[in-house]
Amino acid sequence: MTDPSSRETADSDATDGEEDAIRTVTERIDHEETIDLLRELVRIRSPYFEEDAISEFVFDWLDARNLDPERHPVSEPALTGFEGNNVLARLDGSDPDAPTLLLNAHMDTVKIVEAWEEDPLSGRVEDGKLYGQGACDMKGGLAGIMTAFDALADADLAGSVIFTAVVDEEGPYGLGANQLLRDGITDECDAAVVTEPGPILAQEDIENPALLLGARGRFLYDISVAGKAAHGSQPDKGVNSVADAGRLAAAFEDLAVGSHEQLGDGSVCPLQIEGGGETLSVPEACRLLVDRHVVVGETEDVVRADAERLVEDLDLGSDVEIDFREAPAPDVRYGPYVTDPDEPLVGALTSGVEAVTGEEPAIGYFSSVGDFNYFGHRADLPTVIVGPDGENIHGAGEFVYTDEVVEVARIVAGGCVSLLG
Structure with missing residues (x-):
């Protein structure tokens, strides 16, 4: 029979080991490099249906780091005539029976707003804010999962990670995420993290660090x-x-x-x-x-x-x-969903938040719709939104808080270690 005291010691050692592993991976995420990446992303014009340039940038950035990206074709000939490419990459864990986690962000923005009083693609940084169309929605979140995914490449994970940067989230149908479902990418996954800006579009007033566990x-x-x-x-x-x-x-x-x-x-x-x-x-x-x-x-x-x-x-x-409204297929719609707070993903991201910020996360729910609805409702995956906050999304003067971009990258990386390691 196992001595209870030895079991407690083993549990403590496992906790200490997890904390060390989280600390190791989060320390690989450099603040300045992450914001430099964000600035480059913001400077690429990428309204929905016009994502070729940013798709190639994301592919090349991952490829330069030997992360084996692939172009994932997206096609919708009937209603929009759209042809484009998501960018996918995978980190295979050591245990085929361990979970696989989807990390998702979209590359597109709304159409450029004419009311900007400066270059809407400047990427200007002032007082801890980075300005530009799409800076908050959601190139901040995109930069976050890119740097998190890179940091995880050297981690010893039992589970696997699938990175997806998708097109057309801001457009009428979410064609990039829809293609992930159509081609069975989400069938490989057990849970999903989407780095949309959360608090600004939450049902109630909350502040980061926050986890959003569902959406209308x-x-x-x-x-x-x-x-x-x-x-x-x-x-x-x-x-x-x-x-x-x-x-x-x-x-x-x-x-x-x-x-x-x-x-x-x-x-x-x-x-x-x-x-x-x-x-x-x-x-x-x-x-x-x-x-x-x-x-x-x-x-x-x-x-x-x-x-x-x-x-x-x-x-x-x-x-x-x-x-x-006519849609590419009857199931292409945004259904509501709620993720159980007892899901392992929620606990893992909570561990990431606590390790990075020293705080417990606020819990909230999203007021509108996005790719996360496809994952949480159509694919029936436990889905959590965790993203950097800002202001003026979809409008002139849009900005994202730079410290939160880096925090989100570290939280996601730490959460992956907790869930998959």
Whole structure:
């Protein structure tokens, strides 16, 4: 029989060994080199669907460090005609039965915002902030997993790590992450870390260090409203589709939505009424687009039924057809998810946070959608968002806190050691 005191000693030694291993890998991540990398990434123009230059940069950076990257083709011919490349790399662990962890970041940004009062790709650093379009969303997180992955290359890991830098997260369909699912990359994985900026888009006010353990999902209603044309001087002889669409849009704002203990409330936001336009005619037809962010339990059937009930209650003169935005495939949508706080990944990242910052992480949940929904909902992987914070994401004056970029790199590297070592 094992002596309990010897077992306690062994457990203590294992803890000390893990702490030493985390310290070793995090010390390989240099602050100045990480921020220099971030500056180079920000200076590469990379709006969604225009990621060729940054994809090649990420590939070459990994290749120069003998990390054996590969170009992973992304193709969507039907709706967008897009052709591009994700960048993948792998670190194989020593134990084939140990977990495999996905590290993910996207390479693209939103379209360049015209309101910048300086070069939007400057990468200027001032007062601990690095400025540029996409600096926070999410080239800071991309730099973080690049340097973390490089630091892990010399670690003695039982489990494996798959690095993925993907295209088109900011675009309409998340085509890069979708291709990972289509090609079975996520089938190899047991959990995922996404380094999106977390606190700025959390449901509640939290500060880094933070782990976000879930996210709301999203549907985009695409609604056809068909009225009856007539001369504009005699509107009573027609049925005004634009007016009916306006009534429907207003009603959507008062729609009762679901609520969830962790994810909070769902939300509805009418986005666009498109149609009409004749000089002097009652608008015959128009289209209404409505955003709906959903929580766990609000399925496609529920969301459709809610809209149909709203139309029925309004008793509009127009014929209304409820549908959703066209997608490359029926499953290409952002479903809500929640990761159990008892998942080993959460514990491992908590160990990384404590080792790097000396603090316990705040726990939060993401208010919007992204590639993490594909991993957490569609691929059903325990998925955690941990990323550097900043301000003005998607807008002029966007910046990321440089110290947090380095912290996130070290937290992710430490978490990998804890989970996989």
